Amino acid sequence: MAYRIRRAGRADASFLVEMVCEAANWHPDRMRAKADLLADPRVMRYARGWKRPADDGVIAVDDVGDSIGACWYRVLPRNEPGYGFVASGVPELTLGVRPVWRAQGVGRALLEAACDLARDAGHQRISLSVERANFAERLYRSEGFVVVASGDDADTMVRTLRG
Ligand SMILES: CC(C)(COP(=O)(O)OP(=O)(O)OC[C@H]1O[C@@H](n2cnc3c(N)ncnc32)[C@H](O)[C@@H]1OP(=O)(O)O)[C@@H](O)C(=O)NCCC(=O)NCCS
Incomplete structure (x- = not known):
């Protein structure tokens, strides 16, 4: 497709x-x-x-222009992280793809495009939180994110974007 x-x-x-609801509801x-x-x-x-x-962020759209996935980042304040x-100042990233479009490369393509945007905007690092049981953690690792902190069920991951 x-x-x-x-x-x-x-x-x-x-x-x-x-999409943030999809991310929160990743576990069926x-x-x-x-x-x-x-x-x-x-x-x-x-x-x-x-x-x-x-x-900033990116949207994946199908051939009729309907949105099928998104990856975006926000710089959230310390008092509402x-x-x-x-x-x-380190942006936090969110990623979600509509269920029927999953496992077809859309998520990885969105992730790469959003990290490129953040790098071009001058950010040195970008972070996210992922539950350890979510296969998405392997996707993030394969795109250069590393675990910098761990909670009971979730890891905080950071990718260095420049120098
Ligand atoms: C996580 C998510 C965004 C990935 O998007 P996607 O389009 O399905 O991912 P891709 O097709 O680009 O696949 C990325 C990698 O994950 C693997 N993968 C895809 N679906 C998988 C699954 N169900 N189980 C295990 N691995 C899977 C792929 O094999 C691929 O690895 P490869 O390139 O080495 O083959 C999507 O599944 C989703 O929206 N999930 C619910 C929301 C969520 O969990 N968001 C992240 C919260 S931190």
Whole structure:
């Protein structure tokens, strides 16, 4: 199936909300209700108020222009950090692909494109949080992310983007 990747814009805000819900609900046996996720500021801080000046990301779209996946980053403040916070100014990354489009290379292509954007924006590092049981951790490792901190179930990972 054909897809292309484009820069995310302000009009993609609602799709990013959808994708952060996919990321939060990655485990099929531990699905939270959409309303519960929408009311959870720790989840919604990755998407609400998009697109602030320091936000950027990419969207994968199918051949009729429908959005099928997204990877984006935000610089979250120390007093309202994301799960992958490592330091002020280091952007935190989120990745999600619609279920029917998974395992076809879309996630890796989005991840690479979003890291390129962050590097081009001058960021030296980018971080994320991933539950250790999620195969996505292997994807991140293969793209140069390393574990810098570990909780009970999740790891914080960082990729160096430049020098
Ligand atoms: C994680 C996610 C974004 C990956 O996107 P994707 O388009 O499915 O991934 P890709 O097709 O690019 O595959 C990337 C790698 O993961 C592997 N992979 C894909 N699906 C897999 C699965 N179900 N189990 C194990 N490995 C898998 C692929 O083999 C590929 O590795 P390879 O290039 O060495 O072959 C997607 O599965 C998703 O949206 N999951 C739910 C949300 C989520 O977990 N987000 C991350 C939260 S930190």
